Amino acid sequence: MPQHTFVLNGQQVTVDVEDDVRLLWVLRDILGVTGPKYGCGLGVCQACTSHLNGKAFNPCCTPVGDVQATDQVTTIEGLPATVGKDLHPMQQAWLDMDVPQCGYCQPGQIMAAVAKVLQARAAGQQLGDADFDQIRNICRCGTYHRIREAILSAQNQF
Amino acid sequence: MSTETEQPTGVSRRRFLGYVLAASTLTVAAQLGEGAAPAVAAVPGVPEPADLYDLNDMLTDAALATSSLITITVNPDGTATFALPRAEVGQGITTSTAMIIAEELDLPLSKVQVSLADARPELLFNQLTGGSNTTISTYTPVRVAAATAKQRLLEAAADELGVALSALSALQGVITAPDGRSLAYADLAVKAASLTNLQISVTLKAASAFTVIGTPQNRIDALDAVTGRKQFAMDVQVAGAMPAMICRPPTINGTVVSVQNQAAVQAMPGITDVAVVSTGVAVRGRTFGQCIDAVRALQVTWGPGSEDAATDASVLAELRAAENPLVTPPLPLLTSAVDARFTFHFASNSALETNCAVADVQPGSATIWASVKAPITAQEEIAAKLGLPVSAVTVHVTQGGGSFGRKLFQDAALEAAEVSQVMGKPVRLMWHRTDDFRHGRAHPMSISRVRATYTLGQVLTLDQRHTSVATEFGHGLGEIITSSVAKLPVGGLTFSETIFSLTQQTPYNFGVTTQLLTEVDNGFHTGSMRNIYSPNVRCAQELIVDRLAAAMSQDPYHFRRQFLKDPRAVAVLDQVAQAGNWGRTMAPGTAQGIAIHPEYHGFVAVLAEIDCTPATVNRQIPDAVTGPRVTKVVCAVDVGLAVNPKGLQAQMMGGIMDGIALTLTSSLHLAGGHFQEGSWDNYFYTRQWNTPPELDIHVMPPTTGTPGGAGELAVAGAMAAVACAYGRATGTMPTTFPINHDQPLAFTPLPTVPPIPQSPTDGLSRTF
Numbered sequence: 049m050p051q052h053t054f055v056l057n058g059q060q061v062t063v064d065v066e067d068d069v070r071l072l073w074v075l076r077d078i079l080g081v082t083g084p085k086y087g088c089g090l091g092v093c094q095a096c097t098s099h100l101n102g103k104a105f106n107p108c109c110t111p112v113g114d115v116q117a118t119d120q121v122t123t124i125e126g127l128p129a130t131v132g133k134d135l136h137p138m139q140q141a142w143l144d145m146d147v148p149q150c151g152y153c154q155p156g157q158i159m160a161a162v163a164k165v166l167q168a169r170a171a172g173q174q175l176g177d178a179d180f181d182q183i184r185n186i187c188r189c190g191t192y193h194r195i196r197e198a199i200l201s202a203q204n205q206f
Numbered sequence: 207m208s209t210e211t212e213q214p215t216g217v218s219r220r221r222f223l224g225y226v227l228a229a230s231t232l233t234v235a236a237q238l239g240e241g242a243a244p245a246v247a248a249v250p251g252v253p254e255p256a257d258l259y260d261l262n263d264m265l266t267d268a269a270l271a272t273s274s275l276i277t278i279t280v281n282p283d284g285t286a287t288f289a290l291p292r293a294e295v296g297q298g299i300t301t302s303t304a305m306i307i308a309e310e311l312d313l314p315l316s317k318v319q320v321s322l323a324d325a326r327p328e329l330l331f332n333q334l335t336g337g338s339n340t341t342i343s344t345y346t347p348v349r350v351a352a353a354t355a356k357q358r359l360l361e362a363a364a365d366e367l368g369v370a371l372s373a374l375s376a377l378q379g380v381i382t383a384p385d386g387r388s389l390a391y392a393d394l395a396v397k398a399a400s401l402t403n404l405q406i407s408v409t410l411k412a413a414s415a416f417t418v419i420g421t422p423q424n425r426i427d428a429l430d431a432v433t434g435r436k437q438f439a440m441d442v443q444v445a446g447a448m449p450a451m452i453c454r455p456p457t458i459n460g461t462v463v464s465v466q467n468q469a470a471v472q473a474m475p476g477i478t479d480v481a482v483v484s485t486g487v488a489v490r491g492r493t494f495g496q497c498i499d500a501v502r503a504l505q506v507t508w509g510p511g512s513e514d515a516a517t518d519a520s521v522l523a524e525l526r527a528a529e530n531p532l533v534t535p536p537l538p539l540l541t542s543a544v545d546a547r548f549t550f551h552f553a554s555n556s557a558l559e560t561n562c563a564v565a566d567v568q569p570g571s572a573t574i575w576a577s578v579k580a581p582i583t584a585q586e587e588i589a590a591k592l593g594l595p596v597s598a599v600t601v602h603v604t605q606g607g608g609s610f611g612r613k614l615f616q617d618a619a620l621e622a623a624e625v626s627q628v629m630g631k632p633v634r635l636m637w638h639r640t641d642d643f644r645h646g647r648a649h650p651m652s653i654s655r656v657r658a659t660y661t662l663g664q665v666l667t668l669d670q671r672h673t674s675v676a677t678e679f680g681h682g683l684g685e686i687i688t689s690s691v692a693k694l695p696v697g698g699l700t701f702s703e704t705i706f707s708l709t710q711q712t713p714y715n716f717g718v719t720t721q722l723l724t725e726v727d728n729g730f731h732t733g734s735m736r737n738i739y740s741p742n743v744r745c746a747q748e749l750i751v752d753r754l755a756a757a758m759s760q761d762p763y764h765f766r767r768q769f770l771k772d773p774r775a776v777a778v779l780d781q782v783a784q785a786g787n788w789g790r791t792m793a794p795g796t797a798q799g800i801a802i803h804p805e806y807h808g809f810v811a812v813l814a815e816i817d818c819t820p821a822t823v824n825r826q827i828p829d830a831v832t833g834p835r836v837t838k839v840v841c842a843v844d845v846g847l848a849v850n851p852k853g854l855q856a857q858m859m860g861g862i863m864d865g866i867a868l869t870l871t872s873s874l875h876l877a878g879g880h881f882q883e884g885s886w887d888n889y890f891y892t893r894q895w896n897t898p899p900e901l902d903i904h905v906m907p908p909t910t911g912t913p914g915g916a917g918e919l920a921v922a923g924a925m926a927a928v929a930c931a932y933g934r935a936t937g938t939m940p941t942t943f944p945i946n947h948d949q950p951l952a953f954t955p956l957p958t959v960p961p962i963p964q965s966p967t968d969g970l971s972r973t974f
Contacts, residue, residue, distance in 0.1 A: 065492075065493070066476070068967075069495045069496065070495050070965050071969070073493035073495040076494075077448075077449055077493040080443065082441040083433075083434025083435075084434075085558075086636065087559075087560075087639065087886070088639035088885055088886060089498065089638065089965045090963060090965065090966065091968075091969065091972065092885045092886045092887045093885075100970070103973040103974060105970065105972065106969050106972070109965055109966040109967065110967075110969030110970055111967050114970050124432075124433065124434035125433070125434050128433075135432075139432045142428070143428050143429065143432060146853075147428075149297070149856055149860060150295055150296025150557070150559070150605075150609075151427065151430070151432075151436045151605075151607070152438060152557075152607030152608060154431050155432075155434045163974055167974055181827055181894060181895040184893065186891065186893065187558070188556075188557055188558040188608045188610065189860045190860035190861070190862070190863025190892060191856070192892065192893075192894055193897060
C-alpha cells in the first residue's frame, strides 16, 4: 500500500493508504482529525474547508496522492498555532458574535473566512459584498448574518 | 407574570416541592411537567382550537401525569451537572437550561455543565424534542430542582457556620454569613448530600431578582464549535466502528432484487463487508471514500419503488382532486370575496450533518450513538428490529448538526443497528449527501385554498382548505396524542388533523374562521419541517390579508393592526413598522412586506424589503440561484419571557433565512419516482448571496413572565413577509412556492445509477 507523508498542523505524518482516497477521509477516518466535517463530498458545501500551504481547499476533493511531503495541511485544530495563539482572531470574533448554532459548518466557515481575508489583503482590499458572494459555505442554521459581522470585525485583527 | 402572583389562598405560586436524592454528593430532583400552566384563557371573537389549547399545552400537559424525575448534581468541585432529556441540534437549549440552573442556584454560568441524557424509557413520551416545547415544558421543573439544591446548600452552610439560614446569602457559588465568613458550594456539596430521599418545599426566585435569565449570553458550546472540538455522532470514537454506507435504489422505496458482484466489491481496497439490508446494499470499509467507491461499483437489480411514476404534476393533480370544497354560508348582499389557491412544493429538511449513527450490536445487546429527538422511540424501534428487549438497547444522544425536523426520526440509527447486526461488527453509518436529499424525509407538497368575504369594513368569514401529502408523525407525538386525546377540544381527528388543529391559529378577528386539513397518503418519506404546517398555511393567509387590505383600500400594516386579536401581536407589529420605517418611499421594483405569526405562546412580526429589479434578479453567481434579493429584514419577537435574548435572536435569524428560502429558492423537484436534487448546488437553501445585508431583530420585554417556544417561530412570519413584499414589488401575488419552482431547473440532475456521485479530484486547482 502506498505511503503518503505531509505536514499536518505542524507535525509530519505518514499514512499507508491508496493514492485516490480523498484527504478528508485520511484526516477523519485514519488520523482521527474530526474538525473538518463531511457535508457533501462534492466540493459544494465547503464544510471540510481546511488550508493547504495557507490557502483554503476542500480535502473532500483532493486525493491524498496529490499532497506532497512538504505540503502544510492545516485544519481548524491547527489554526490557532498559525498565529501563535490559543485562538485565532477569527475564532475569537466568532465567539464574540456568538455565531455558531449547531456548529457543524463552523470550522469550514472559519477556515474559508481566514483565507478570504488573506486573499483580499494580498490584493490590497478590504472585504466587500462581492467577496461575501464568493463564500459558498452552507450554513443550514442560517447564521450568515453573524458570519458577516464576525468576518468584518476580525479582518484587521491578524 | 402569573407565576409571581399570590393566589387567593395566600399560597405563593412560586412555591414547589423538590426532592433531595440519596447520593454521595448533593443530588436534587424535580418532576418534569410540575407547575405546567393550564390551557390559556379564551380570547375574544370566535376562537379556534389552537387559540384555547395548542400543541404546546398538549406536550406540556402530557408531561404532568407520567413524568419521572430530572436530576441536578452539585459536585464536590463546586460545579453543577445536569443531563437534559432533550436533543441539542443548534437551537441553544443546553445554554438556556444552564442559564436557568445558574439563576436559581446562584452559581456562575461557567460552572454549570449541561449534557444530553441517554434514552430514558421511564420518561415515557417526556423525552421528545419538538414543537419548540423544550423551555416551555422544562422551565419550572429545572428551576425547582436548582432551587432545591440551593436550599440544601444553605441548610448545610447554616449548620457548618452556626448561623441561622435566613441570615445567609448565596452569590456566585459562595454562601456568606453576616460576619463575613463564607463557604463555597465545593465545600458543601458532600455535606449537603442526603442518605435518604427527601421531599422539601422551595420557593423560586422572583423575576425581579433575576440576574441571568433575560440577559444575553453566548452559547456554552461555542468554544467547542469554533475549535472543531464539538463532537457529533461521526466524531465519536468507538473501537472497531468502521465507516459504512448504503447503496440505495434509483427510486423512492425501491428494493433489492439481486446483487451481481458482491464478491468483487467485497475485494475492493479497504472494504471489509457487503450485505443486503432492508433499505439497500450496505458496505463497510476503512474509509468513507472507499465506501463511496464500493457503493458506485455495486451492480444491483432493483425492484420498483412506491412512487415510480410520480411527478410534481401528478401529485398536484391528486391534491386538487382531494381538496375539500369550501362551504360558503349565506351572506348579506354586497358581500365581496377574495379567493386564491396556493401551491407549496416538496421541500427538504436535510441538515448539514447527513443522517448518521454509530452502532455496536453484540449478541444480546446494542449500543447506539446518534442525534435523535425521540430517543425512546428510537430505542423501542431498534430493539424491535434487532429482536432484543428494550432494556438491552442503549441510545446515547449525541450533539446534532442541525435537525429542522429530520431528527424526529431515527432512520440512520435503525439502519446502523441493522447493518451492525448483519455484519456482526460495529459500524459508523453515514448517508451520502445525495441520498439525504433523494431518500431522506421531505416536507410534503401541499395546496392551500383560502377564501375570505368582507363587507362594510368588516371581514365576515375566512375559510382555508389545506390539502397535503401526508406528514408522518410516527415519532412519539402519536403516543402523546393517544394519551391526551380525551382532554383535547378536537376529538375524533387523525393524528395529523390533531396537530394541524393544535398549531394553526388565525391571529385576526375575521369572523367565522375555519381551517381544515385533508391529507393524501402517498408512498413518500415525509416528516415535519421546522414550523410544521405553519409556513405554508400562514403564508397563504397573510397573502390573502394583503388582498383584503387592498380590496378594502387600506394599508397592509394598518389593516392588520385593526383586526389583530391580541395586544401582544399589535405590539410586535408596531415595533417592526416603526423600526423598519414602514411605508417609506421605495424605488420601482422594490417593496416592503409585513406579516405576523402567533405560535408556541409567542408572537413574531417580520418586515421584509425586497429588490425585484432586473439588475438584481439577473445577478450572475456560478451554480447559484440569485433572483429577487431580500435586502432588509426587521423582526420583533415576544416569547413571553426570553431566557436568553441573544439565543432567541439567533433562532429568529435562522428562521428568517429559512423563510427567505421557502418563498424564493428552495424546493425539491419530483420526476420519475425520485427527487432531482442531489447537492447543495441543486437544493437552493439561502446562501451568503441571498442573505439580507441588513438584519434587525428586536426582542420584546417580558410580557407573560413564562418562556414560549423559539426554535421555529420565525419561519412562517418570514416566509409570509417575503411573499407579501414580492407581491407588492411585482404587482402580482405569488401563488406557487418557491416562486422559481416552475422555471427550468437551474442545475443538471445527478444520475440515479450509481446512486451517489464520485468526489471530484480537482481540489488543488480550486484553492484560494
